[in-house]
Amino acid sequence: MINSQDRRLLMLLRQNARASVSDLARALNLSRTTVQNRLQRLEANGIIRGYTVVLGGDYAANQVEAHVSIKVIQKLTARTNTALERISQVAQLYSVSGEYDLLAIVQAQSLEELSAVLDDIGNLDGVERTNSAVVLETRFRR
Numbered sequence: 001m002i003n004s005q006d007r008r009l010l011m012l013l014r015q016n017a018r019a020s021v022s023d024l025a026r027a028l029n030l031s032r033t034t035v036q037n038r039l040q041r042l043e044a045n046g047i048i049r050g051y052t053v054v055l056g057g058d059y060a061a062n063q064v065e066a067h068v069s070i071k072v073i074q075k076l077t078a079r080t081n082t083a084l085e086r087i088s089q090v091a092q093l094y095s096v097s098g099e100y101d102l103l104a105i106v107q108a109q110s111l112e113e114l115s116a117v118l119d120d121i122g123n124l125d126g127v128e129r130t131n132s133a134v135v136l137e138t139r140f141r142r
Helices: 004-015 021-028 032-044 057-061 074-085 111-122
Strands: 064-072 090-095 102-108 127-134
Touching: 004 021, 004 032, 021 032, 064 074, 064 111, 074 090, 074 102, 102 111, 111 127
Parallel strands: none
Antiparallel strands: 064 102, 064 127, 090 102
């Protein structure tokens, strides 16, 4: 579906999604039009769904992140997923195999806020139990 040039383009975008098409073309040794066409094709095929902001500086350094494993009552899975999507601090939600059914990545501005969000998650209809791990340090992120 994608070739090595596309993979290199995706890698460059993961490093800086705001890179100009001209800068990407120079880095890939391709024409600007070729890179623009590749981007359009990758977007049209759903390989690139969007572009995002990566927080940095003091703002990111002061955020608290936790990985929350969630055991769900199976009949209430859809309702629980919808409720979790409404919690703005839940940045990502994964369906996983194993003892727990879901893995939520929760980001908060303080330990107090994180604690409140964890309580909110634990009190949702359909949540049987949770297990949380607070991230102490991010070694790298791609």
